[in-house]
Every structure is written in structure tokens, then in C-alpha cells.
Amino acid sequence: xxxxxxxxxxxxxxxxxxxxxxxxxxxxxxxxNKPYDVVEIRKLKAQLNELKVKLAESELAFGQH
Numbered sequence: 001x002x003x004x005x006x007x008x009x010x011x012x013x014x015x016x017x018x019x020x021x022x023x024x025x026x027x028x029x030x031x032x033n034k035p036y037d038v039v040e041i042r043k044l045k046a047q048l049n050e051l052k053v054k055l056a057e058s059e060l061a062f063g064q065h
Contacts, residue, residue: 016055023048 027044030037 013055013058016051020048020051023051
């Protein structure tokens, strides 16, 4: 038995993982197809980093490893 809101946390975590995967794919495509579009690449990298930090904090808060 987990925490009271573990299912909601799992759903949120799955959505965050899906968003990270999507952004990583977009970033790879952008870096390959438009390596000169530095502003957009930086925005995507910042967004990805923010999501990864949010996910890591969430995992720490719920005691997952």
C-alpha cells in the first residue's frame, strides 16, 4: 500500500515523462535540422531542464528511487 495520492502522483509522473520524451525528440530534431536556431534550442533546453528538475523533486518528495 502506498501513499494516499500515489495514483495521482503516478499519473502526473507519467505525463511528465511523456512531455520530457516529446521535448527531447523535438530538441534532437531542431538541433539536427536547424542548428543555427540557437534561441529556440535554448528555450527547449531550459524547458527540458525545468521538467527534469520537477520530476526529480517529485520523486524525492514521494521517496522513490
